[in-house]
Amino acid sequence: MAGIERETPIPSEIKLHRKSRVLELIYDNGERFELDFEFLRVFTPSAEARGHAPGQEILQTGKRGVDIERLEPVGTYALRPVFSDGHDSGLYSWDMLYNLGRHRDELWQEYLNQIEARGLSRDVDTTSRPAATGGSCGHHH
Numbered sequence: 001m002a003g004i005e006r007e008t009p010i011p012s013e014i015k016l017h018r019k020s021r022v023l024e025l026i027y028d029n030g031e032r033f034e035l036d037f038e039f040l041r042v043f044t045p046s047a048e049a050r051g052h053a054p055g056q057e058i059l060q061t062g063k064r065g066v067d068i069e070r071l072e073p074v075g076t077y078a079l080r081p082v083f084s085d086g087h088d089s090g091l092y093s094w095d096m097l098y099n100l101g102r103h104r105d106e107l108w109q110e111y112l113n114q115i116e117a118r119g120l121s122r123d124v125d126t127t128s129r130p131a132a133t134g135g136s137c138g139h140h141h
Contacts, residue, residue: 008095014079016071023068023081025101033101038122041066041083042111043100044090049127059114062125085125 013026021037041063044050051057067084074080074091082088092100100107120126 008098010094011097014071016068018067021067023071025097031101033097033104035097035100035104037066037068037081037083038063039100039104039108040068040081040092041085041087043107044087045092045096046087046090048087048089058127059118059120060127061115061120062123062127064122 009027009029009031011025012028013024015024015026017024022034023037023040025033025035042060044060049058049060063085068081069084070082072080072082078091078093079097080088080091115122
C-alpha cells in the first residue's frame with residue numbers, strides 16, 4: 001500500500017461510538033463523517049473481500065449487527081478495526097476513510113441495490129469464513 005496522498009486530510013479526532021455503532025471522523029477543515037460499523041465492514045479493503053484482481057470481489061452480507069471490538073493505529077497512515085465477526089485484516093488508510101466519508105451515501109445505495117438484485121440479506125451472513133491468523137487474507141494458493 002502506498003502512503004497517503006498529500007492533499008488528503010487526516011482526522012484530528014477519531015471517536016468510536018459503541019452504542020450507536022458509528023466511527024466518527026472529525027477534520028480540521030470542518031468536515032465530519034459518521035461511518036456505521038456495518039458500512040465499514042461491508043467496504044473492507046481486505047483482499048479477503050476485494051480479491052486480488054478486478055472481478056474477484058465478494059459482496060459482504062449479514063453485517064448489520066457487527067461491532068468494532070477495537071481500533072488499532074497502523075503507522076501514521078491507517079486504522080485497523082477488529083470486528084466482532086473475526087474480521088481484522090482490513091487496513092483503512094486515511095485516503096480510504098476520507099473517500100468513504102465523502103461518498104458514503106452513494107456507496108451505501110449501490111450496496112443496497114446489489115444486495116437486493118442478488119436476493120441477499122444484510123442479516124444473513126453468506127460471506128464470512130473463520131478468521132485467518134498471521135495476517136493472511138484467507139486464500140491458500
